[in-house]
Amino acid sequence: MATQTADLKPFDARPPPRLGDMEALLRTVVRRRAVKSRSQVLREGDKPRVAHVLLHGHTFRYRMLVDGRRQITAILVPGDVCDLEAVMRGRADYSVGALTDCILGEIPAERIADPTTHDPEMTRALWRRSLRDQAISREWLVNMGRRDALEKISNLICELRFRLASVGLASDIAFQLHLTQSELADVLGLSCVHINRVLQQLRRSGLIQLSDGTLTVLDVALLEAVAGFDPIYLRLA
Amino acid sequence: MATQTADLKPFDARPPPRLGDMEALLRTVVRRRAVKSRSQVLREGDKPRVAHVLLHGHTFRYRMLVDGRRQITAILVPGDVCDLEAVMRGRADYSVGALTDCILGEIPAERIADPTTHDPEMTRALWRRSLRDQAISREWLVNMGRRDALEKISNLICELRFRLASVGLASDIAFQLHLTQSELADVLGLSCVHINRVLQQLRRSGLIQLSDGTLTVLDVALLEAVAGFDPIYLRLA
DNA sequence: CGCACAGTTGACGCACATCAACCTGGGTGG
């Protein structure tokens, strides 16, 4: 359960990306914490006392149903805050897990629980993060409700390519994809068998290439057309 | 395209519910606006200059795909802010429509666009609204991805009952449901034919009763069990 | 060496979509 970090340039912990927001967030990081791939960062029901900015690696939010079904509700990339809502509401209604070895920056709850008492620059940064999170959730709802499996997967790939590129972690066409097919299934509300078949369809039709956790988009325009992808919801301003 | 308001007590515009938050919001309302049932409050792509607090009636957020598919991403009840994110981001990436005749309170963008410059009480109120919105979106994602049609509908009914009760618009068991079956379908990612069949199944099994837009839950505990409903995500604090 | 987990493939079944017809009530225009 380790190794994943090896694929990335060995620890070039360049404090992630541009986005003036990041500076405001980083100023408030009091401690860094490393967590292992596939370990749990936050458990549903916890009352967290620190929020975590993701500095390196990927994490995801999810909820389990009593019978074991799982739904992943967000995928987080460097620069994202894993558990802002949980800290602000005082209780987590979702869990957070690590998809890779990660480095997290801890922000004390006191600094954010009341958004009006401190650093206005950071308050604005948190608002923007939060608004973008919401925009992504809405897009995922559309994806889940009104697109078929091929469109869903294509759409997710387009979104991740975009988000990773915007933090300098994807070239124009290639990026690291650390999701297993079974995790992909739990993101998109499908079964892992079906994910497998659709991924192969995407490969056979020459749209993507996927090996060793590196996903390469061979025909960006066509994939975005298949997906019905419009990145406007990700726009950063 | 009118009439809907008639079912409600003829205009007892009691400024909705408890929730100290409401007071902070209401203080900033500069104008009230009435809109007709089924009319559009906000169009995707608009750059809105006012936000709208819903004072009376129901609205919904949605997105259309180019081929006409529609996904409803939120149902809004009195006390909710229809378009906060659109105002704060400067551009709407969703549309808002009215399910009934509504009364909206307008809040100027200047009062909220920068959350750090004004009334801290209202900033906190907006944060709480926003966090709750997000919690609901997450729950909807779980619903869409990992529950079958019967569970989805049951869950939505439980949620609406809860939210309406918390603003004094539902008795323990009954409330007004202003969604057509086709709109329900676009909330849950199903076809309206299937919605119809599952609703009848719920009626035949004595769980709900539905006539003239009044939905009565005949067996609350059983319905919540069927739905796998846990209201903790709606908790207001 | 063997176990566990990710991926792959085929056979089969089901939940849901689609299509089409029909009913109903209320609103509208002649």
Add this chain to the structure above:
DNA sequence: CCACCCAGGTTGATGTGCGTCAACTGTGCG
């Protein structure tokens, strides 16, 4: 005031996208 229309709801027949089950592979790890 009646005739029409149309949106919403209901029902049956049929099709299909995706799930489930099950077997097999490859690979890394204890």
